[in-house]
Amino acid sequence: MNLETVRARAGPRAFSPADDLPEEYREAATRMIEFHANSEIMGAYLERPFIRQAPSIDRKLAYSAKVQDEIGHGQLLYRAAESLGVKSREEMLEDLANGDGKFLNCFHYPMESWVETPMIAFFVDGAAMRRQATLRRTSWEPYAHAMDKVCFEEGFHVKHGEDILRELMTGSRKERRLTQEAFETWWPRIIQFFGPTDDRSTHHDFAVSVGLKQRSNDELRNAFLDQYIPKARNYGLEIPDEPRIREREDGTYEVEEGDLDWDEFFTVAKNEYEPGREQIRGRRTAQEAVQWVREAIERDGAAGSHAPRAAD
Amino acid sequence: MIWEVFRQERPGEYHAHCGNVHAPDRELARQFAAIQHGRRKPTNSLWVVPRDEIGEIDAEDVAFGGTTDKSYRWATTYSTAGADASEVAESEDDQADAEQRRGES
Ligand SMILES: [Fe+2]
Ligand SMILES: [Fe+2]
Numbered sequence: 001m002n003l004e005t006v007r008a009r010a011g012p013r014a015f016s017p018a019d020d021l022p023e024e025y026r027e028a029a030t031r032m033i034e035f036h037a038n039s040e041i042m043g044a045y046l047e048r049p050f051i052r053q054a055p056s057i058d059r060k061l062a063y064s065a066k067v068q069d070e071i072g073h074g075q076l077l078y079r080a081a082e083s084l085g086v087k088s089r090e091e092m093l094e095d096l097a098n099g100d101g102k103f104l105n106c107f108h109y110p111m112e113s114w115v116e117t118p119m120i121a122f123f124v125d126g127a128a129m130r131r132q133a134t135l136r137r138t139s140w141e142p143y144a145h146a147m148d149k150v151c152f153e154e155g156f157h158v159k160h161g162e163d164i165l166r167e168l169m170t171g172s173r174k175e176r177r178l179t180q181e182a183f184e185t186w187w188p189r190i191i192q193f194f195g196p197t198d199d200r201s202t203h204h205d206f207a208v209s210v211g212l213k214q215r216s217n218d219e220l221r222n223a224f225l226d227q228y229i230p231k232a233r234n235y236g237l238e239i240p241d242e243p244r245i246r247e248r249e250d251g252t253y254e255v256e257e258g259d260l261d262w263d264e265f266f267t268v269a270k271n272e273y274e275p276g277r278e279q280i281r282g283r284r285t286a287q288e289a290v291q292w293v294r295e296a297i298e299r300d301g302a303a304g305s306h307a308p309r310a311a312d
Numbered sequence: 313m314i315w316e317v318f319r320q321e322r323p324g325e326y327h328a329h330c331g332n333v334h335a336p337d338r339e340l341a342r343q344f345a346a347i348q349h350g351r352r353k354p355t356n357s358l359w360v361v362p363r364d365e366i367g368e369i370d371a372e373d374v375a376f377g378g379t380t381d382k383s384y385r386w387a388t389t390y391s392t393a394g395a396d397a398s399e400v401a402e403s404e405d406d407q408a409d410a411e412q413r414r415g416e417s
Contacts, residue, residue, distance in 0.1 A: 013324020018357065062384040126397060133399035141324050152410075155387035155403025163390040227397045234394045 010211030012137035037077035044070035108276025119186035121161025139211030
């Protein structure tokens with residue numbers, strides 16, 4: 001298939017590994033899905049310490065189930081990316097470890113306190129879900145199929161994150177104040193989750209023309225604000241003055257993009273933001289520390305002597 | 313030799329198991345599958361897989377989903393205020409549905 005045919009046929013779930021697709025399509029899809037997979041993994045590593053720091057056994061269980069889900073999403077997505085034949089899973093994991101692999105801006109920032117957890121588990125998962133729901137109609141079938149499973153599971157993440165926010169915002173005055181402060185720190189990053197407006201986003205046009213992407217960055221960001229600003233206010237959070245957000249006559253919102261720090265965003269995007277590099281190193285160290293587990297699994301797997309037992 | 317057959321009705325859909333065929337090799341398995349399973353039902357693609365290559369784990373081997381209360385893993389457990397995003401509501405409905413069907417089986 002040449003690029004013209006791809007453009008003409010591009011529709012939801014239109015292309016599968018059985019199709020002979022041009023290099024440009026396969027590379028663009030690999031870049032997009034690899035980024036998504038890396039983000040799942042780096043998000044899981046950011047949240048992992050809060051399994052330990054959770055304030056109750058219920059939160060601990062839910063948090064550990066969520067982190068486990070996110071690692072699973074990463075694995076699913078590496079499979080979907082690998083099926084394009086451009087890069088193997090090992091190469092992608094290797095690139096993530098050595099700092100070449102790119103991932104979501106929000107996961108470059110350290111998270112230190114429990115009051116920050118709903119900023120990721122509610123707002124970032126909520127933002128991710130806005131985007132992922134549209135990707136169920138992407139043109140690369142294995143990606144769309146991965147999104148079916150991811151979207152099925154994500155409802156739990158968002159609701160659990162929201163439940164933490166509700167608990168904090170109905171807690172003590174100190175808890176409410178600290179949660180508001182965390183919100184103010186994270187809010188601009190959360191808005192930047194969707195990236196810059198499309199005319200400044202490098203790969204957008206191509207991805208849309210071949211059906212990989214369904215909605216523009218702006219559309220998704222606005223759809224996020226429409227849904228999550230009322231939610232935030234509902235729990236008593238005050239939306240920071242910056243970036244300025246305009247409410248349109250129909251009750252929808254639009255952000256003043258110039259108020260956001262795009263220099264920082266692009267530094268982060270290039271893996272050149274020091275706290276983000278620390279996240280990458282942290283994950284690599286954890287990865288190396290459990291090398292013996294992978295080796296043991298491979299040794300044992302060859303022997304194949306264990307009775308089956310599913311992780312529950 | 314037995315080959316299990318998976319049919320995809322339309323592009324983009326999942327391949328679902330639909331039966332099996334006897335065939336001495338992969339090429340004939342593909343042909344037989346096309347004749348037996350692709351003639352009448354809507355078909356976009358068929359997969360044929362040697363039965364011996366399929367691994368199975370079933371409800372006798374393992375308690376799927378565990379044996380202890382894992383309600384913390386379901387969206388339906390958390391009560392929150394205000395209208396949810398449509399995709400969150402959809403996920404919650406799908407989870408409620410899965411939870412109910414698990415309970416029935
Ligand atoms: Fe995820
Ligand atoms: Fe998630």
